[in-house]
Amino acid sequence: MKVFLLLSALLVRAAIALPGPAITKRSNTSLPVAFACEALSLAFKAETFYPGSVNYTSENEHFWTPTDYSAPACVFTPKTQFQISAALLIFETFQANFAVRGGGHMPIPGYANIDGGILVGLTDLNQITLSSDKSYVSVGPGRRWEEVYDFLEPYGLVALGGRVGIVGVPGLLLGGGISFYSNQYGFASDNVIAFEVVLASGLVVEATSTSYADLFWALKGGGNSFGIVTRFDLLTYTSPTICAGIGEYPSTEKTAFLSAVANFGQYGDADAKAAVIPSIFMLASLNTTVYTSALFYDGTECNQPALVNFTSLPAIANSYGPTTLATYVSGTDALIADGTRQVFQVISSIADASALEIVHDTFVEMVTANIYGVAGLQASVAFQPVTKNFIQQGINKGGNPQGVDITKAPYFWMVENFSWTDPADDALINAFAVNVTSVLEAKLTAAGQQAQFKYMNDAGYGQEIFQNYGAGNLAKLQAIRTKYDPQGIFTYLMPGGWKVATA
Structure with missing residues (x-):
């Protein structure tokens, strides 16, 4: 009572x-x-x-x-x-x-x-409904992206979201969110048209570009400082069939692989429907390094010039071909080491071949010398090309807190990922992740290749995020939070x- x-x-x-x-x-x-x-x-x-x-x-x-x-x-x-x-x-x-x-x-x-x-x-805030005109889908924060894609597939529609199915809806969107469609439409958060938010006072409001517009802007990458979002209204796009898959290439293809990554980084704007996630992947238990890339094209014709530098590489395995977004992401769950211990770190650079060489050689050398004996170790760096068009789309949709400098684009936003099995190795891996990142950033800075922005959703503990947003945006976010x-x-x-x- x-x-x-x-x-x-x-x-x-x-x-x-x-x-x-x-x-x-x-x-x-x-x-x-x-x-x-x-x-x-x-x-x-x-x-x-x-x-x-x-x-x-x-x-x-x-x-x-x-x-x-x-x-x-x-x-x-x-x-x-x-x-x-x-x-x-x-x-x-x-x-x-x-x-x-x-x-x-x-x-x-x-x-x-x-x-x-x-x-x-x-978990139980899991509503998902399509608007009567099918122009947007309303999604609760208890959903994961594979569920959103499954729901939209019968309509031939997609929404911008995670490239791995088990990623949650709210975290990705509040951190900005990179999508396979970002080269065409910007951050996933740039494609949110309304947030239903419970404020600290208990008041429930709907933030849009015209109502609570400052809050709406802040939620497009400002994180969790403003309220609890209980519904996201996401623009939908027609994309019934895509080309997608993963190519795996042997260590002997280092030069050709890095050349393909550099080329896409420089010229990714040439075809906005193409996307890649190239990675260095080190498997300590097998004493091997391989190269992989998720390959994506928003269309039905898979033989695309934008991806030919990857599709022409000699492959150990290659699943790239016609599919749907829902089918593709359902297959990614098995590739993500679910149940293993994990840590991320994020680095940004100019999209230049010399930056790739610095990161590749330093990362491989340091992992091999310092943590290769850790049980169950898998260490990787994913290079995420970010084009001028990606950034321009956010500007066209009213801007976002990230405020990425378009004049210095294109970029590589890189995520280091470490997975292992024994909790006894937590301190070692966490310390190494911080150290290797520090070394990489110092080398990139010395070479004039370092970039300012750090993508929140790939960042590690202690990394500065909002301090690297566009000029004045941190102060603006702080005022909105207050x-x-x-x-x-x-x-x-x-x-x-x-x-x-x-x-």
Whole structure:
């Protein structure tokens, strides 16, 4: 009864806009969290779970990698945006720390889960509907991209999203999101036309280019500092059949492979329907390095000049051919080392052949010398070409917080990925990932090849993100954060992720 009275009082306070208590940065305290869990359990018994229950375990382990498994005091799985509103008022009242998890693909411990706090799992906010004119699809944050593509396939439509099926919808979009279609249409977030958001006050609003326009802009790459998004309205595009697949090439093809990557980086604008994800892939257990590339073309004719430098390489294996986006991404799950421990680091460079040589040679040498003996080690660098047209599309759609400098494009946005099996190796791998990145950046800077922007969705713990956005955009994001979350609920009570206020 006390909890329901408390909730009533909180809702009244929110309605008359009385200020709440100031929130300061603080460590997690068990008593406030215990009170908040109890309040959630009494108000929303069917949605609140404690350690030892099946639902608690499944939500806590709803992650791509066990590096994210934590020990939340309780788990809350809201079914409506209004349950989230009530939960936020509880968290503020008790000053209880919490985390929010969408698809569960973020590999940084503590960024989408929490020890001793409350995990808000968005699993049940899983609506997906197509507008009557089929121009946009509305997707809940509990969805993963393979589910979105499966839903749209019977209509011959796609939406811009992840290039791997198990990636979650909300994390990718709030970080910007690179898509196979980005060369044509920009970031995935540039193609969101509305965000339904629960603000820190508990108010549910719809942010568009004309309503809450500042919030709309901030959410197109500004991360999780502004609210909890409960619906994304995404533009759809006709693309019933594509050409896609993965080519794998032997280590003897290093020169030709890097030449193909450099050529695509320089001339990727020549055909905006083409996309590639070339990678160096080191398999320690087999003592081998191979080269791979995802190959993509938005069309039915697969023999394309834009991809010929890759398709003409002698291949160990090559699955490139006619398919659909849904079919292609369903096959990627088996290629992603699900269940292994993971860490990312991101680097950016000018799209130049010399940058590729620096990164390739330094990465291979350092991995071989320092961590090659780690059990189950797989180490890779993926080179993601970013064209002028990619960046221009975002500008055409009203701009975004990333504010990438188009005058210096094209770029390579590179992600280093390390996977391994033994938790005893966590400290070694994490330290190495930071060190090799530092060395690579120093060499790229010395060669005049370093680029400023760092893509959030591929970044590692401690890497600066918002500091590398376009001029003035960090200050603008901070002002918007203060406007919509003056008490700092999504900064201090929800500490996971990159925060604009503390950048």
